[in-house]
Every structure is written in C-alpha cells, then in structure tokens.
Amino acid sequence: MPYATLAGLENGDQKNSLHLPEIAKVLWCNLDWLVTGLGPIEYGDEDDAFVNVAGASLPVSSGGGTEDDPNAEAGRLKFRRESLIGKELDVRRLRVYYSRADSMEPAINDGSAVMYDTSKKKPEDDTVFVVWYENRLFVKRLRVPTRDGDIFIESDNKVGKWRKLIAVTPGDNFMIEGKVVWLANWFQV
Numbered sequence: 207m208p209y210a211t212l213a214g215l216e217n218g219d220q221k222n223s224l225h226l227p228e229i230a231k232v233l234w235c236n237l238d239w240l241v242t243g244l245g246p247i248e249y250g251d252e253d254d255a256f257v258n259v260a261g262a263s264l265p266v267s268s269g270g271g272t273e274d275d276p277n278a279e280a281g282r283l284k285f286r287r288e289s290l291i292g293k294e295l296d297v298r299r300l301r302v303y304y305s306r307a308d309s310m311e312p313a314i315n316d317g318s319a320v321m322y323d324t325s326k327k328k329p330e331d332d333t334v335f336v337v338w339y340e341n342r343l344f345v346k347r348l349r350v351p352t353r354d355g356d357i358f359i360e361s362d363n364k365v366g367k368w369r370k371l372i373a374v375t376p377g378d379n380f381m382i383e384g385k386v387v388w389l390a391n392w393f394q395v
Contacts, residue, residue, distance in 0.1 A: 211225060226240055226241060255286060255287060255288075256285065256286060257285055257297045258283070258284055259300045259302050260300070260301055260302065261282055261301075261304075262301060262302065262303050283302050283321075293387065295387060296325065299325040300322070300323055300324070301322055301336075301384065303319075303343075303345075304320070305317065305319075305320050309346075309361040309362075310346070310347070310362045311362060311363045312362065312363075313334070313389075314345060314362070314391070318390060318392075319390040320336070320388075321386070321387055321388035322335070322336045322385055322387060323384050323385050324383065326384055326385035327382040327384060329348050329350045331348070331350040333348055333385060334346070335348050335383070336383040336385075337359065337380065337381065337383055338380065338382075339359060339372075339379065341379070344359070345386060346360065347359075347361070349371060356373065357373070357376065358372060359371070359374055360372075
C-alpha cells in the first residue's frame with residue numbers, strides 16, 4: 207500500500223480505501239469496526255464473547271533470562287471476556303509469553319504459557335512476576351519480607367544459580383514488568 211494512502215486515512219483526508227481489508231488483518235481488528243466504528247474491535251470476535259490477548263515472540267525465561275524486545279508480537283490467545291472481567295483484568299494491559307528453562311518448576315514448566323498484567327507492578331510477597339533483572343526478562347517469585355522495601359528474587363526450583371534469594375533494588379538494574387495472573391502448563395505424559 208502506498209504511504210500516501212495510509213497517511214490520508216490516518217489524517218482524515220481519505221475516507222475509504224481498497225486496502226482496508228489488508229489494514230484490518232495487519233491490525234488484528236474487525237473490518238466492520240474499522241470501516242464504521244461500530245461493533246467489536248477485535249478480529250474474529252463478532253459475538254463479543256471472546257477477546258484476544260497479545261502473545262509475544264520473546265520467551266520469558268525462568269532460567270538465564272532473555273534480552274530481546276518484549277513487545278514483539280507473535281500472535282494472540284483468545285480468552286472469554288466474562289472471565290477477564292470477573293478477574294478485573296483489562297485486556298489492553300495483558301501479555302502472554304512462553305516460559306523457557308526450569309528454574310520455576312514445578313509451578314511453571316519449560317514451554318508454559320504465562321499471562322501477566324502490566325498494570326500490576328507493586329511488589330507482593332510470595333507472588334510471581336515477570337521482571338527485568340540485569341537487562342534480561344525473567345518470570346520469578348518475589349519475596350518482600352519487610353515494609354522497608356527490601357525485594358528478593360526467588361526460584362521455586364532450588365537447583366543451580368537461583369537456589370538462593372537474590373536481593374534487588376527497583377531502578378537499579380531491576381524493574382517489575384507485571385504480575386502473573388494466568389498460567390497454562392502441559393501435564394507430564
């Protein structure tokens with residue numbers, strides 16, 4: 207599609223285009239909504255019962271960490287709208303990653319789908335978060351033992367580097383990306 211066509215659509219100079227079906231597909235949105243502004247925004251959710259949660263191509267590590275762009279999208283997973291509303295979750299703040307490594311076993315296995323809420327960044331004791339540590343993305347349990355603001359990273363699997371608590375300071379090579387709110391594991395068969 208020519209840049210002038212896209213620019214004209216964005217700034218309102220052009221009201222329609224033969225490229226709208228392509229644009230809707232790239233944006234993962236409903237073509238009717240794109241054309242009229244009516245109906246569900248999400249592509250494929252004409253009945254409005256399901257919403258799409260962005261899935262990232264970058265795996266979140268439960269072991270040695272990942273360094274790539276956490277916003278690179280690889281697809282989407284569908285969730286019942288009622289389920290997310292019941293949990294007071296905003297689909298615009300949710301992300302799904304796939305875990306790599308075994309440091310969070312048995313809770314999170316290698317290949318588990320991990321959904322987290324980017325609006326929930328306040329550390330909570332004994333709660334699993336997706337965090338940045340030493341410029342790498344991890345899924346780890348946080349320990350906040352006192353009100354002094356001390357935060358520790360912990361793995362559920364006590365083997366290897368992560369078997370000990372690691373003290374971290376927010377802003378000092380540590381940042382909370384979001385709280386884990388959903389998880390899907392494969393059973394061992």
